[in-house]
Amino acid sequence: MSDKPHQNLAIIGHVDHGKSTLVGRLLFETGSVPEHVIEQHREEAEEKGKGGFEFAYVMDNLAEERERGVTIDIAHQEFDTDEFYFTIVDCPGHRDFVKNMITGASQADNAVLVVAADDGVAPQTREHVFLARTLGIGELIIAVNKMDVVDYSEDTYNEVKEQVGNLLNQVRFNSDDATYVPISAFEGDNIAEKSDNTSWYDGDILLEALNNLPAPQPPTDAPLRLPIQDVYTISGIGTVPVGRIETGTLNPGDNVSFQPSDVGGEVKTVEMHHEEVDGAGPGDNVGFNVRGVGKDDIRRGDVCGPADNPPKVAETFQAQVVVMQHPSVITAGYTPVFHAHTAQVACTIESIDQKLDPASGEVAEENPDFIKSGDAAIVTVRPQKPLSIEPSSEIPELGSFAVRDMGQTIAAGKVLEVNER
Numbered sequence: 001m002s003d004k005p006h007q008n009l010a011i012i013g014h015v016d017h018g019k020s021t022l023v024g025r026l027l028f029e030t031g032s033v034p035e036h037v038i039e040q041h042r043e044e045a046e047e048k049g050k051g052g053f054e055f056a057y058v059m060d061n062l063a064e065e066r067e068r069g070v071t072i073d074i075a076h077q078e079f080d081t082d083e084f085y086f087t088i089v090d091c092p093g094h095r096d097f098v099k100n101m102i103t104g105a106s107q108a109d110n111a112v113l114v115v116a117a118d119d120g121v122a123p124q125t126r127e128h129v130f131l132a133r134t135l136g137i138g139e140l141i142i143a144v145n146k147m148d149v150v151d152y153s154e155d156t157y158n159e160v161k162e163q164v165g166n167l168l169n170q171v172r173f174n175s176d177d178a179t180y181v182p183i184s185a186f187e188g189d190n191i192a193e194k195s196d197n198t199s200w201y202d203g204d205i206l207l208e209a210l211n212n213l214p215a216p217q218p219p220t221d222a223p224l225r226l227p228i229q230d231v232y233t234i235s236g237i238g239t240v241p242v243g244r245i246e247t248g249t250l251n252p253g254d255n256v257s258f259q260p261s262d263v264g265g266e267v268k269t270v271e272m273h274h275e276e277v278d279g280a281g282p283g284d285n286v287g288f289n290v291r292g293v294g295k296d297d298i299r300r301g302d303v304c305g306p307a308d309n310p311p312k313v314a315e316t317f318q319a320q321v322v323v324m325q326h327p328s329v330i331t332a333g334y335t336p337v338f339h340a341h342t343a344q345v346a347c348t349i350e351s352i353d354q355k356l357d358p359a360s361g362e363v364a365e366e367n368p369d370f371i372k373s374g375d376a377a378i379v380t381v382r383p384q385k386p387l388s389i390e391p392s393s394e395i396p397e398l399g400s401f402a403v404r405d406m407g408q409t410i411a412a413g414k415v416l417e418v419n420e421r
Contacts, residue, residue: 004085010108014122018145022185029192030079083211109216121163148184152197224248226304227341246397251279255307260386265292301343303388311388315421321413329370336405346384354378
């Protein structure tokens with residue numbers, strides 16, 4: 001680990017706009033991937049008739065992805081700049097991978113939106129920006145990629161810039177906070193050094209723009225919230241829940257409570273990377289053992305927190321949602337599956353309280369009969385099974401969710417308030 005502040009960076013954008021190539025190039029330019037590895041990938045890419053995919057291969061190291069030439073999983077890769085130590089959350093661009101995009105984006109502090117100069121704003125560009133905004137990503141750097149394909153034309157760059165600006169305004173992203181950089185991930189223009197091909201451009205290159213991002217404030221002053229991913233039994237230790245600390249700190253000797261299972265006890269040991277540690281904080285993946293808590297007492301989707309400030313369990317909650325795609329309309333009584341942190345729980349939309357104008361955020365209609373694709377709304381939701389969730393204004397890390405049904409993500413949203421059971 002580096003002693004620089006850490007940032008999770010999401011790379012988002014439409015399929016084939018060059019996200020993976022950009023990530024590979026960033027890792028290469030910052031010395032995170034040695035030259036010979038890129039060479040190896042280059043030979044392999046050429047053998048498969050995919051010349052030019054060598055940088056993408058750095059990220060898409062799942063064999064299946066290479067065969068399809070598509071990014072599926074969220075690969076985590078790390079690199080250092082002068083200011084930060086970044087973990088890249090590479091968000092897949094394909095429609096069926098939007099669910100992964102949501103998990104990736106909801107862990108990210110800031111994002112790079114990749115838009116191909118020869119294609120401009122495409123359907124997924126729209127969707128990803130919308131999601132990024134709903135899931136609370138702070139600043140956007142817009143990388144206008146494939147400038148080599150349009151002969152480094154300043155006019156084309158300005159057209160794309162205007163398209164993206166309009167899109168950001170539509171979803172109320174503060175477009176003043178957006179930085180635009182003309183790049184070629186494939187040729188390396190304006191990534192690590194200024195390119196002579198874009199002599200008309202005098203702004204920051206990509207690595208400078210990344211260095212200028214605001215430093216995220218680690219949520220250590222918030223109470224401990226640790227969503228459980230898995231529960232193991234390890235001989236000699238006993239029951240070991242595993243998960244990533246979202247907020248707060250976890251130390252041996254702490255008294256903790258798991259919700260909604262409603263069990264708890266004293267933390268005996270905390271482990272990271274198979275070594276005992278005397279404490280862990282936000283972003284750390286930990287395994288820990290709690291006195292008196294057995295394997296069958298807790299499960300994936302539980303959230304661990306301090307015994308004196310336990311995670312909230314919702315009887316109902318009010319949320320702001322954005323409907324991305326739904327074949328018909330959504331009415332009160334609809335019960336899809338909500339994915340929040342590590343929990344997946346069927347929830348019923350009890351009432352649609354307000355329809356919002358997605359462009360301005362103002363209330364467009366009180367108690368509408370239904371909402372459909374493209375609508376934003378405030379709804380009241382009743383989980384069918386106990387669900388631990390927090391208002392995003394208090395603990396944003398546990399306040400966002402995705403709504404899935406029929407094998408696709410139909411909406412994303414954030415929790416406004418929780419009516420505790």
